[in-house]
Amino acid sequence: MLQLVVGQLLNGVIVGTLYAIIALGVTLTFGITGIVNFALGAFMMLGAYFTWYLTDGLHVPYPLAVPLAVAAIALLGLVVDQVLFRFTRNNLINGLIVSIGLISVIVAFVLMVWSTTPQNMEYVLPGVFRIGGVIVPKMKAVVFVVLLVVILATYAALTRTWAGRAAYAFAQNPEAAALMGVRTKVLQAGVAAYSTALAGLGGALYASLYSITPEIGGSYILKGVEAAILAGIGSVMGSFAGGIIIGVAEGVGSIFLPSAYNDAYGLVFLVLILLFKPAGLFGRSS
C-alpha cells in the first residue's frame, strides 16, 4: 500500500505540473489583460497536434518539434490577441465570449484537418524508472523537469528582470505603471503571447505522454482555472502549487476512493480551501 501511495504522490506531482503550466497562463493573462482566457486549453490542444504532426508527419526530431510548435502557438496567440482580445481588455464577459468563440474555431479547425480519430505520437522515451518498487515512466520524469524549469524561470523572470517587475507593477496599478514608462500595450501583447506559448508547451509535452483528440483542451483548461483559483489568481508559484495539489488529490484520492470520480477530488480540495481562504491559498484579500 505504501508503494501505491508513494507512486501516486509522485504521479500526482508530475500530472499536476501539466495543470500548473495552464494555471500559470491563466493567472498571467488575467493579471495583465483582465480576462480569463478559456481558449488556452484549445491552444494547448493545438500545441499537442502541431508537435504530433511535426514529429510523426514531417519527421522533425521531437526536441526540435517542441520549440517549433511552441513558437507557432505563441505567434498565433499574439495574432489572436491583436485581432480579438485587444478589444476585450479588462472586460471579463467580452473576453469570455471571445475565448469561447475561439475554442469553437480552433476545435473545428482541428476536426477538419485531423478528424476525430485519436492521434498517438511515436514514443519519444519509452521505458520506466523503478525506484524501490515505485514505477515512474521516463518521459513523465522528463516532462516534469522541463515544466518545473519553465515555471521557475518564469517566476525568476517576473521577480528579477525589469520587464517582469513592470508586469507586476502593471497588474497592481496600470496607470502608475504607464506613467513610469511601462509600454503597456506591448506588455499586454507580450504576456498574452507568452501565456499561449506556455499552453502550447503544455500541449507539446502532453503529446509525448497521452493520445490526443480535439477535446483534450476542455478538461485541462478547467483544471488550470481550478488550480489558479485554488492558489489565488495572480500568484505564479501559487499556480504551481495549485496544479500539484489537484494532481495529487486525484492520484491519491483514486487509491482510497472510487476512481470513477477522481475529477471531483481536486474540486473538493478547492471548495474546502475557498471556504477557509476565499482568496485562495496564496491570494491576498482585497
Added chain:
Amino acid sequence: MECHIDADMVLTYRENRETHGEAMKITTRRLQHFALSLALAASSAAAFAQGVVKIGEIEAQTGALNTYGWMGSQGMRMAVDEINKAGGFQVAGKSYKLELLNPDTQGNPQQALIQLKKMLEEDKVRFVFGPFLTNVYKGIEGYARQHSKDFLLMGGATQIHYELGKPGNEYLIRTWNWDAGASGFGTQMVDYLKKKGAKKVAMLMQNDAFGHVAADIYREAFKAAGIEFKENWFEPATKDYSAVLAKISADKPDYLFPGYTDAVLYDIVQQATQLGLTKFWLVRGSLGPALKNKDYIDDYIAYIPKYFEEAEKNEPKVKKFIDAYKAFYKKDFPYDQAPLCSSSCYDHVFMLVEAMKKAGTVDDVAKVKQALLSFTYEGLWNVRYDKTGEEVINFDIVDVTKGGKITVNHQQPK
C-alpha cells in the same frame, strides 16, 4: 433524360420536298442524327417507366461523434451507386433505382429529428438506416414510434437492442450484433478467453451509460464461464490511468478488459504495460493500441467484425469492395474504420434490395421487414436478422501477441 429531335432537319426535309418535288436529299450525317434522336426518345420513355425508391440515412458523418457513422455513410453511397449503375433492380416486373438521402446529423439528436421528419413527411421515405448513436436514437424515438407502421428504421444503436420486439416498435431493426446470448459475439469472446486459461479478469471501463451496459452483460458472461470478474471505473475524460491501474496491477488479474473506444485504449494499454499489465481482452476498439505497444504486450484479444487486412487476401468480395472504395473515393482504404461497415452500410443496402424483390413490393414495409428476416445475405459479411430483428454476422477474434504476431479466428454464430 431529354427527348431531342432536330427541328432543322425536319424543316429542310419539307423545304426540299415542296420546292423541288423530287426525292429527298438527306445526307448520311443527318440520317444518323435522326436515328440517334429516336433512340434518345425511346430511352426517355423507358426512364419514365423506372421507379425510384428513396432510402434515407441519419448518421453522424462529421463532428466529435462521427466515429460510428462515417463508415456507414461511405459504404451506403457506394452501394447505391453500384446498384444504380448496374441499371437498378426489378420488383414485381417494374424497374427501380435508388435515391439516397443522407444528411449529416453531426451526432446531434435535434438535427436527426428534423432530418427524419423531412424524410418521412416530405420525401416519403420508407427505409431509413441509422442511427448508430444511442443519444441520437433517443432523440428520434418518440417521433419514430408515431410512424411505426410507415417505415423501417435500421440502426446499430445499443438502445435499439432493448426496444426490439416491444409493441409499437415494429419499425425497428438493429443492424449490429449483440454481445450476449447464444449468437452473441461476447459469449464467444468469453469462451475464447476461457480456453486461454484465464481465471481472473479486471474490467476498467468508462463510468457512463454504455460502460454500465457492458458491465451488466459481461458480469453474467464471466460468471457463467467461471471466471472471476472485478469492476473498476474511470471518468470518460480521463487521460492518466496510473492510479487505478496501479490498484488493478496489485490484484494481479490474468487479463485487463479496458474501455470501449480507441480514444481511451491507446492510453490505457500504454500505461498498463508500464505497470506490468500486459494481457488485454476487449470487445470494442481497434488493434491500433496493440500494434503500437507490440513490444510491451503479451496478449491482446480483440473482437473485430472483420479483419480487412487478412480478408482482402482471401475473400474476393472484400478485395472487390476495397478496390471499388479506392476508385469511388479516390483515396486510401480506411482499414481501421472498415470493420464498422458491419452496421447500416454497404451490405445492408443490397440486402434491403433483395428483401424488396422477395417481398414483391417497395412500399409495404411490413412485407419487406418480413422478407429481411427470412434470409441470409452473403456479402462482405454473412448477414441475417434473428426473429426479433437483430443482426447476426460472422466476425473475427483477433489475437495479437508480443512482437505483433496476429492470429485471426473466424467465428460464425449459429
